[in-house]
């Protein structure tokens with residue numbers, strides 16, 4: 336072609352391109368609108384797997400940041416995500432803890448199972464923040480398993496799994512930096528947000544003031560109340576825990592008192608190995624040390640277990656040493672004077688012997704501080720001891736929920752918060768299942784998302 340004709344040819348080609356685009360304008364417009372709609376509807380999916388609320392609290396604050404930057408971000412528990420949702424061009428941010436012995440939290444179990452049995456090829460991109468605790472041998476195991484599973488189905492990681500040891504604030508900051516470098520409009524939270532608060536310096540030296548056996552004659556293992564005092568003013572709130580340093584290891588207990596009581600109380604149950612020797616923590620605290628001995632400890636903030644709405648009713652459910660966490664919540668509400676109604680549902684073995692703090696519970700019930708008090712005893716039958724106030728039944732706390740389902744629904748309709756504290760296996764999982772049966776799984780998920788279903792299970 337003559338060089339002089341090149342501009343004419345280019346012009347002709349450009350004209351042809353414009354003409355073609357014009358002819359297909361309707362189809363192109365609709366493709367573009369679909370694409371935009373698809374992206375705005377599913378900008379970011381934030382999936383959480385959380386047993387006691389830490390991962391949920393972090394996921395919630397991440398969503399808030401994204402939404403404040405104009406992104407569409409959906410917060411959802413992992414069990415609610417179907418693998419088929421991830422076959423499209425989707426961005427998935429996962430925050431999940433590991434529980435049990437390297438296991439999935441209950442609200443992530445089904446997701447993992449569905450992925451494992453799905454033949455779908457995943458198109459999504461994902462990032463995963465794995466919460467855990469190095470004191471456990473399977474550190475962040477579930478986070479890693481889930482990431483492996485997603486990758487094996489074709490999902491593309493934006494960056495490697497980030498492991499967070501005991502909510503380390505620096506690692507959480509790093510997660511935000513990595514997200515920001517991957518194009519998410521977020522910034523590391525500067526002020527403390529739920530789930531990333533700093534703990535008191537370690538260690539503090541507190542003295543054992545008093546140790547009291549609370550279940551003399553019980554068919555189960557001994558349960559002790561420990562009272563500690565500190566030479567310095569200390570601050571904590573209901574929901575926080577105490578980490579005790581024993582021979583280079585740490586043991587964690589829910590705090591039962593408030594700072595206004597001027598002592599730190601918690602409950603310890605004796606546990607024994609197969610050879611009959613006591614467990615490390617309980618052996619040290621209940622058998623080795625004596626009153627006035629000094630203990631090294633750290634107060635651990637646990638914002639996921641803070642009272643979300645003091646003015647609303649609270650349904651407190653628990654068993655065994657879980658009464659510690661429940662007592663702290665009750666006491667904190669009583670300190671504040673203005674608080675919603677409180678209904679305590681507590682399970683133990685024997686009505687005669689397993690009634691920790693029964694005088695205080697009786698008093699709170701008789702003066703109306705506790706508007707309702709229900710006990711479930713797994714090894715006793717009526718007639719109940721005359722000193723027992725409130726209603727008692729044989730069995731477990733979940734049976735009380737079934738029996739009192741009307742009261743449960745009425746309380747929830749008034750905006751009640753459910754606070755669950757005690758053993759994860761058995762009481763924790765059975766209560767969760769019962770609640771889902773009674774009021775519907777979607778409603779329980781909604782309560783959890785809005786912070787009205789708080790679990791402190793171990």
Ligand SMILES: Cc1cc2nc3c(=O)[nH]c(=O)nc-3n(C[C@H](O)[C@H](O)[C@H](O)COP(=O)(O)O)c2cc1C
Nearest residue numbers: 385386387388389390432435437467468471474475
């Ligand atoms: C009963 C129990 C078992 C746990 N098991 C593990 C574990 O096997 N591996 C690990 O890394 N962390 C383990 N953790 C630590 C939790 O993952 C960590 O505390 C996390 O912050 C909890 O987050 P969540 O409240 O969202 O469930 C365990 C914690 C509890 C209470």
